[in-house]
C-alpha cells in the first residue's frame with residue numbers, strides 16, 4: 132500500500148492526501164517530527180521535507196508537485212478530456228495556490244499587528260486574483276466537477292475557514308465568489324478526510340495560541356465588514372463613511388487603485404467595471 136510520510140499540520144502533505152482521497156486510493160500515513168527527523172527519513176528525502184510518498188514498489192517520491200503529478204499519471208485524472216493547454220493552465224493556477232501555503236502559515240504565525248497586516252495583504256492579493264478568475268457560476272474552480280486546482284487550494288481554504296471559525300478574522304472578507312467556492316470545496320469533506328483526527332487541536336495550538344490573529348476582535352480594524360453591501364463585493368454609501376473607508380476591509384483591502392487608496396473614490400474610478408472590482412459607488416465619489 133502507498134505510504135505518505137507526513138507532518139500533521141503541513142499543507143503540502145494535505146494537498147497530496149486530498150489528491151489520494153479524491154480518488155479513493157488507500158494509503159497509510161507515517162507522522163514524523165520535523166524537529167527531530169529520523170535518519171531513515173533523511174535517507175529518502177533529498178530536501179529533508181515532507182511529504183514523501185512511498186509507492187507500491189517502495190520508491191520514495193518527494194516534492195508535492197511531483198507527487199501529485201505521479202498520482203494523476205498512475206491513478207488517472209480527476210477530470211477526463213482535458214487538453215494540454217487546459218492542463219497547463221490548471222497547473223499554473225494550482226501553483227499560484229501552493230506557492231502561497233507558506234505565506235499563509237507565516238501570516239497566521241505573526242505575533243505583531245504590523246507583520247500580520249503586511250503578510251495578509253500579500254495573501255489577500257492572491258485571493259483577489261482568484262476572485263477575478265472564478266466565474267461564480269460553477270460549484271468548483273472550473274465546473275461542477277472537482278479538479279486539481281480545487282485540491283491545490285484546499286489547504287488554503289481549509290485553514291482560512293478554521294481561522295474564521297476560531298478568531299474574528301476572515302481572510303476571504305469581501306470576496307464573495309471565493310467564499311462560495313470555499314464552501315463548495317469544504318462541503319466535499321476532503322478537508323477533514325485528508326488530515327489527522329487531531330489536526331484541529333494541533334492547528335489551534337500552533338496558529339491560534341499566542342499569535343496576533345487569535346487576538347483579533349470585532350472592534351478592531353482587522354475585523355471583516357460583514358454587512359450585505361460588503362458581501363456583494365461593493366460598498367453602499369452606508370459603508371463609505373470616512374471611518375468605515377479607513378477601517379474596514381470593505382474598502383481598505385479590496386481597493387487597490389491609487390484613487391481608491393485615498394480612502395474613497397474619485398469620479399474616474401466609478402465606471403461600472405471599476406465598481407465591480409472595487410468598492411467605488413457613485414455616492415462615495417468625490418470629484
Ligand SMILES: N[C@@H](CCC(=O)N[C@@H](CS)C(=O)NCC(=O)O)C(=O)O
Pocket residue numbers: 138140141142143144165179180181182193194195196
Ligand atoms: N517544496 C516542498 C515543500 C514542503 C515543505 O515545506 N514541507 C515542510 C513542512 S510543511 C517541511 O518538511 N519542513 C521541514 C524542513 O524544511 O526542514 C514540497 O512541495 O513538497
